[in-house]
Amino acid sequence: MTQLEVVAARPMTFGTRQRVVSRLRRHEHVWISTTLVLIALAATWGITRWPAVVPWSSFVPLAVVAGLFLPxxxxxxxxxVLVACFTVAAVLKLHDKESLWGSMVILLVVMALMVTVARSRARLGVQGSLGESMLVDLRDRLQAHGxxxxxxxxxxxxxSVMPAHGDSxxxxxxxANxxxxxxxEVALVDVSGKGVGAGTRSLLLSGAFAGLLGAMAPTEFLPAANDYLLRQRWHEGFATAIHFAVELDTGDYCIGSAGHPQAVRYHVGSGRWDVVDEGRGPVLGVMETSAFPRVMGRMERGDALLLYTDGVIERRDLDLSIGVDRMLGAAERQIARGFEGAAHRICATSAAGEDDDRAVIMIWRR
Structure with a gap:
């Protein structure tokens, strides 16, 4: 199996949720048929037994069920059909006028809301509640790539990746690969925008970049990613990225940055964190260039490397140097307690807080 096939197949191991969605799609016609039969029976019974047995409020959940499961x-x-039933009731005076019109207004409001939701699903080319299942599936695939x-x-x-305001x-x-x-090889990418607004571009780019990762020499990854992004011709198509590749047998590594905050390395010999200032290139998707320099080094036993996005160090009311010092202080505290869980802790104490997306990768050697 090729590396691209491995990347494509890996998200499908998500198991339970994938099987449930698959079964729902296979039996979709059953849901539609059952819903239509129930609606027909309820409408017939309602007209013949109205208003002695069937309350007006019973048509509201009927409208909701139809809006959730039908095209x-x-x-x-x-x-x-439901509006016609109310019209017949009004003409035949099957109930008092105030109760009838009050129920009619409530039902019309519910119908308007459900039609609005159904239109948004129709834009995806899916019907019923399967649109939400598709989005959940796409989110899981994005997480699987990472x-x-x-x-x-x-x-x-x-x-550790934490979306702004707790978004999905x-x-x-x-x-990673x-x-x-x-x-x-690990790449940390920050797409323009944040949260749900950048989610669609993240989904597309994560699949494309995962296919590139490991399929070419490390020095070719950022130029290839830049070319791919330029071909998309997005209005807001730029992204920053940092790419790290290390030979696990020797510890030799190289780092390349495309407009991204620089990596930070911990040297066990000096006992301190240092910013890797070299290997900086332009932002992805802005200009046609292959100038993405790399910085070389070697990770010895006891060393660590920290990659992060700008949400970890940036805040509108805070100078960037203060944000960097704050992050380095958090990283310094991890030395004594060990690096396990450090990525999550540093991400959780980021400068931007919940106002921006933030992500941290910690790699260390013992």
Missing amino acids: LGMIRGVYL ELPDLPTGWYAES FSGDFVV RTRDNRL
Whole structure:
């Protein structure tokens, strides 16, 4: 199996949720048929037994069920039938006028809301509640691309991604891969925008970048990513990225940055964190260039590397240097307690807080 096939197949191991969605899609016609039969029976019974047995309020959940499980065209048909029932009741004076018109107004409001929701689903080309299942599936695939692979003895890695305001989608994402020749490659990407607004671009780019990662030499990854982004011709198409590749047998590594905050490395010999100032290139998706310099080095036992996005260090009312010092202080506290869980702790104490997407990757060697 090729590396691209592995990347494409890996998200499908998400198991339970994938199987539930698949079964719902296979039996979709059953849901539609059952809903239509129930609506027909309820309308018939309602007209014949109105108003002695069937309360007006019973038609509200009927409208909701139709809006959730039927295609947009059928929803409109069902709602016309319900409105016709109320019209017949008004003409035949089956109930007092105040109760009738009050129920009619409530039902019309519910119908309008359900039609609005159904129209948004119709834009996706899906019907019923399967649109939400599709979005959940896409979110899980995005998270799967960022799962860090198993590493050999002595190597450890953790990542933490926190969307702004607790959203499900983030403009920051991680892609990682361990190649057959025992090289770990990790890319941390920050797409323009944040939260749900950047979620669609993150979904597309994570799949594309995951396919590139490990399929070419490390020095070619950022130029290839830049070319891909330029071809999309997005209005807000730029992104920043940092790419890290390390030979797990020797510890030799290289880092390249595309307009991204620079990596920070912990040297066990000096006992301090230092910013890696070299290997800086332009932002992805802005200009046609292959000038993405790399910085080389070696991770010895006891060393660590920290990658992060701008949400960790930036805040509108805070100078950037203060944000960097704050992050380095948080990283310094991890030395004594160990690096396990450090990515999550540093991400949680970021300068931007809940106002921006933030992501942290910690890689260390023992």
